[in-house]
Amino acid sequence: MMNIVFCNGKGGAGKTTLSILLGCALVDAGRRVGLVDLDPQQTASRWIKATQPGLEIAAAGQTYDATIVDTPPRLESAALHQGLRNADRVILISSPSPADLWTSQDTVGVIRQHYAGAKAAVLFNSVQRNTTLARELPGMGARLGLPVLSRQVGRRQSYQHAMLLGWKALDASAREEILQVALEIITF
Numbered sequence: 500m501m502n503i504v505f506c507n508g509k510g511g512a513g514k515t516t517l518s519i520l521l522g523c524a525l526v527d528a529g530r531r532v533g534l535v536d537l538d539p540q541q542t543a544s545r546w547i548k549a550t551q552p553g554l555e556i557a558a559a560g561q562t563y564d565a566t567i568v569d570t571p572p573r574l575e576s577a578a579l580h581q582g583l584r585n586a587d588r589v590i591l592i593s594s595p596s597p598a599d600l601w602t603s604q605d606t607v608g609v610i611r612q613h614y615a616g617a618k619a620a621v622l623f624n625s626v627q628r629n630t631t632l633a634r635e636l637p638g639m640g641a642r643l644g645l646p647v648l649s650r651q652v653g654r655r656q657s658y659q660h661a662m663l664l665g666w667k668a669l670d671a672s673a674r675e676e677i678l679q680v681a682l683e684i685i686t687f
Contacts, residue, residue, distance in 0.1 A: 504586040510572035513624040518569040523666035530564040533557030537578035550665035583613035595632040
């Protein structure tokens with residue numbers, strides 16, 4: 500079983516959306532995936548209950564190929580710190596916005612403080628292709644001090660629509676983009 504923790508110290512980075520969508524991609528690939536929703540808002544749990552995506556809310560005593568942990572957007576959160584200590588993979592979700600990168604720097608400090616043995620990387624979300632910021636992603640990641648996943652998640656309205664309509668409502672190219680990111684996360 501692999502524990503994959505998604506984190507960032509600020510809200511709105513896309514942790515919950517990507518937790519669900521990446522979990523759904525792994526389910527589509529034939530894996531059994533449980534989600535641990537540590538965010539007090541419980542958005543991921545509500546999403547799973549509303550859309551029944553095949554992704555399960557993780558239950559004690561169950562065995563999963565992967566467990567995805569959606570963390571709260573507060574660096575001082577005990578739940579975030581506990582999630583990091585138990586991680587096999589830590590994925591820092593950030594947009595290419597300079598403001599998000601500043602918060603991400605603080606998150607890297609917390610990641611380094613708490614995780615032991617986990618592999619950590621930055622996943623850039625809401626990337627608008629062929630822009631100056633998109634071309635600068637490798638340098639931005641280097642300044643954060645973590646490797647950057649080679650895949651990014653593009654800015655697509657359909658990812659927000661999936662919260663209402665479910666994973667299957669995404670078009671084939673959106674599902675493929677998410678699947679490729681998910682595969683990179685479990686193999687890096």
